[in-house]
Amino acid sequence: MPSNSVPVSRGVPDVRIRREEFGYVLAFGTGEIGFYNDEVASRLLHGAAREELEPYRLHAIPVRDEFHLSAPLIVWFEITRSCNLSCRHCYIEAGKPRKNELSTPEIFNALDQLKAAGVFALVLVGGEPMQHPDFLQILNYAHALGFVISIATNGAYITQELIDVLPREECVVSVSIDGMAFHKEMRIRSTWEDLRERILLLRKNNIPTAIMSTQADRNVEELHSILAFARENLCFFGSTPFSPIGRGRFFAEYQPKPDIVEQAAQLYIADKRHDQIMNDTVGLCVAKFLDECHRIAQATGREFCGVAMAYLLSDGSLYPCSICASNEKFGAGNIRDNSFKHIWENSFSGIRQFTYDKFKECPNCELSRDPYYCTSRCPVMAEVHTGDELGCGATPFIKASLKRRTQLLQTEFPEPAGD
Numbered sequence: 001m002p003s004n005s006v007p008v009s010r011g012v013p014d015v016r017i018r019r020e021e022f023g024y025v026l027a028f029g030t031g032e033i034g035f036y037n038d039e040v041a042s043r044l045l046h047g048a049a050r051e052e053l054e055p056y057r058l059h060a061i062p063v064r065d066e067f068h069l070s071a072p073l074i075v076w077f078e079i080t081r082s083c084n085l086s087c088r089h090c091y092i093e094a095g096k097p098r099k100n101e102l103s104t105p106e107i108f109n110a111l112d113q114l115k116a117a118g119v120f121a122l123v124l125v126g127g128e129p130m131q132h133p134d135f136l137q138i139l140n141y142a143h144a145l146g147f148v149i150s151i152a153t154n155g156a157y158i159t160q161e162l163i164d165v166l167p168r169e170e171c172v173v174s175v176s177i178d179g180m181a182f183h184k185e186m187r188i189r190s191t192w193e194d195l196r197e198r199i200l201l202l203r204k205n206n207i208p209t210a211i212m213s214t215q216a217d218r219n220v221e222e223l224h225s226i227l228a229f230a231r232e233n234l235c236f237f238g239s240t241p242f243s244p245i246g247r248g249r250f251f252a253e254y255q256p257k258p259d260i261v262e263q264a265a266q267l268y269i270a271d272k273r274h275d276q277i278m279n280d281t282v283g284l285c286v287a288k289f290l291d292e293c294h295r296i297a298q299a300t301g302r303e304f305c306g307v308a309m310a311y312l313l314s315d316g317s318l319y320p321c322s323i324c325a326s327n328e329k330f331g332a333g334n335i336r337d338n339s340f341k342h343i344w345e346n347s348f349s350g351i352r353q354f355t356y357d358k359f360k361e362c363p364n365c366e367l368s369r370d371p372y373y374c375t376s377r378c379p380v381m382a383e384v385h386t387g388d389e390l391g392c393g394a395t396p397f398i399k400a401s402l403k404r405r406t407q408l409l410q411t412e413f414p415e416p417a418g419d
Contacts, residue, residue: 016146016284017044018118020070022061026053027120027148029283033073033292035061063300066352071118071344072310073289076125076322079107079138080314083127085154087187089178089214089254091246091326094127101314104134106336108141110312113340115145121289122147125322127314130157136165143167150174150286152212154190158198163205172236172285173202174210179222186216186254196229203233208282210236216254217242220263227270236278236287237271241398245326245384256397264397265404269412298373305378306330306351310344318343320351329380354379354389361392367399372406 014029023037028050040056080101083094102110114122122142129135130153142149148170155175166173177183180192202209211230213223223239230237241264244252256264279288293304300307306320316334319325332347359377362368368377374394376382381393394402 014283015044016120017041018070018120023058025069025073025120027284027289031279031283031285031288033284033288034058060299066349067300067302068307068344068348068352069296071114071341073119073293073308074121074123074286075114075119075309076123076311077107077110077114078125078127078312078314078325079129079135080132081127082131083154084131084156085128085187085189087154087247088251089186089216089242089246089248091243091248091322092127093247093326097127098313098315102316104137106316107134107138110316110335110340111138111142111145111147113335115147117341117344120148121150121284121286123150123152123286125152128154128156130162136162139167139171143171148284148286148289150210152176154187155195155198156190158202160201160205163202163207166207168206170284172208172210172282172287174212174236175199175202176212176214177226178214178216179219180225182216182219182222186214186219199235200233203235208236208285209233210238210287213237213239215239215241215256215264215267217256217260218254220256220260220267223267224263224270227267227274231274231277234278234281237274238287239267239271241395241401243323243381243384245323255395256401258396258400261397261400261404264401265408268401268405269408272409272413294373294375297375301356303351303354303378306332306348310348312340318347320348323378323380324351327380327384329383351379358390359392360388360390365392367394367402371410372402374402 016027018025023035024040026036027033035058036053036056037058040053043053043056080097081092081094082097086095124139129151150172152174175195177192177195178186183192199209211226213226227237241256242248242254244255293308296308297304305324309321311319311321311325313325316336318332320330324330330351333343356362356377367374376394376398378393379389382391383389385393
C-alpha cells in the first residue's frame with residue numbers, strides 16, 4: 001500500500017485513497033475522482049457508504065507558490081523509444097532506442113517507486129511499447145501493482161495471441177489513427193485498413209479500446225469518419241492538434257489553419273456527445289484522471305504538468321510532460337540518481353513557477369477569461385511559437401477553435417442553473 005494511503009473501507013470497497021496536505025484524493029471504482037477533507041478518513045474506516053462522504057468533499061483547495069499534489073495523478077512511462085514506424089508528427093522522434101535505456105529490473109523498480117509515491121494511473125508509451133521484448137511482463141507487473149493503465153500503441157503488434165493475455169480490468173488499449181487515406185501519409189508504413197481490423201479484433205474480445213488522433217490541416221473530415229467508426233464499435237475517441245515539435249518540426253505544413261475551425265469544433269462537440277455515452281461504460285480510466293488534471297489546472301491557474309502529471313523517459317529521465325521531454329525543457333532529474341519521490345518533491349520547481357497570470361499576452365486576451373479555458377499557457381509551446389517562454393503558446397487555429405467550440409458547448413451543454 002502506498003505510504004500516503006489509508007486502508008480501504010468496508011462501506012466503499014472499491015476506492016483508491018491518497019493523502020494530501022489539504023486532505024485526501026479519492027478515486028472510486030465507478031470513475032469519480034475528488035478531493036476531500038481530513039474527516040473523510042475516519043468515515044471510510046468506519047464503513048461509510050459512498051453517498052455519506054459527500055459532506056466531506058472539498059470544493060476548493062489551498063494553493064501556495066509552486067503548488068503540486070503529493071504525487072502525480074498520472075505518469076506517462078516511455079519504456080523504450082524503439083519503434084517500427086517513423087511517423088512525421090512523432091513528438092519524441094521514435095525509432096532507435098535511447099542510449100542506456102532502463103533494464104527490465106530497473107523498470108520494475110521504477111514502477112514500485114511510482115506505486116509507493118501514490119501514483120494512480122500509468123500510460124505505457126514508446127516509441128512503440130509493445131516492441132519492448134519484455135512488454136507483457138512489464139504490463140502485468142504494473143497491473144498487479146494496481147495502476148489504472150492505458151497502452152499507447154500504433155497497433156502493429158495487436159494479434160489474437162496478444163489479446164488473449166491482456167488484462168481485462170482498468171486497462172485500455174489506445175491505438176493511434178490519423179484518418180483513412182491520410183493515415184498512411186502521416187505514418188508511412190501503417191494503414192487504416194490494417195488498423196481497422198486490429199481494432200475490431202480488440203472489440204470482439206471486449207478489450208476497452210480508444211482511438212487517439214492528431215488533427216492536421218487536411219484530415220479533419222476523415223476524423224469525423226473515424227469518430228463514426230468509434231461510435232459504432234464503442235471505442236473511446238480523442239484528438240489533439242498537430243504540434244511542430246519532435247519530428248513534427250520538419251513538417252510544419254501539417255499545422256491546422258483557421259479555415260478548418262468549424263470542422264474541428266464540430267468534431268470536438270461530436271466527441272463530447274460520444275464521451276457522455278462511453279464514460280458510463282467504464283469505471284476508472286486514464287482519461288478520467290486526465291480530466292481531473294484539467295480541472296486542477298483551471299482551478300489553480302497553472303499548468304498541470306509537473307503539478308499533477310509527470311513523464312518518465314526510457315533512460316530514467318523525468319520531465320513534467322511529453323512536450324517538455326520532446327524539447328528537453330524542465331528536466332527534473334533521473335531515477336537512477338534519486339528516488340522518484342525525492343525528484344517529485346524537490347526538482348520540478350522550474351515548471352511550477354509558471355502561473356497563468358505571468359503570461360504577457362493574457363491580460364489583453366479574451367480567451368484567458370471565462371467562459372474560456374485556454375490550455376496554451378505553456379512555456380515550452382510559447383517559446384516554440386514566439387521565442388519567449390512567457391509569450392503565447394496558441395496558434396491562430398487554436399485560438400479560433402477554442403472560441404468556436406466554447407460557443408457550441410454553451411449551446412449544447414449549458415451549465416445547470418446556480419453553477
